[in-house]
Amino acid sequence: MQVVFQSNSWVQIGFILALLRDAGLDPVELDSHVSAVEGNIGAFPRRIAVPRDERDQALRVLREAGELA
Numbered sequence: 001m002q003v004v005f006q007s008n009s010w011v012q013i014g015f016i017l018a019l020l021r022d023a024g025l026d027p028v029e030l031d032s033h034v035s036a037v038e039g040n041i042g043a044f045p046r047r048i049a050v051p052r053d054e055r056d057q058a059l060r061v062l063r064e065a066g067e068l069a
Contacts, residue, residue: 001028001049004058005067008045016048016067023061025054 004027005016013029020027030047050058062068 002052002055003030003047003049004055005048005062006045010046013046013048016062019065019067020048020050020058020061023057025050025058025061027058 005013007013007016017027017029027048027050030049031044032046034044059068
């Protein structure tokens with residue numbers, strides 16, 4: 001798995017997950033439990049990872065959506 005995105009915003013994480021799934025990719029949200037344990041104060045960012053062979057496509061999708069520089 002390769003991390004392609006991270007954010008403290010659960011709204012943005014939800015959007016990115018939907019965006020990647022709509023592109024036919026298989027993203028996984030990491031660190032959601034630690035974020036919930038710390039009370040969702042934003043101290044620990046949530047990460048999104050995809051299988052290694054989907055990394056380049058995921059990064060392209062995120063760039064095209066304006067989510068990466």
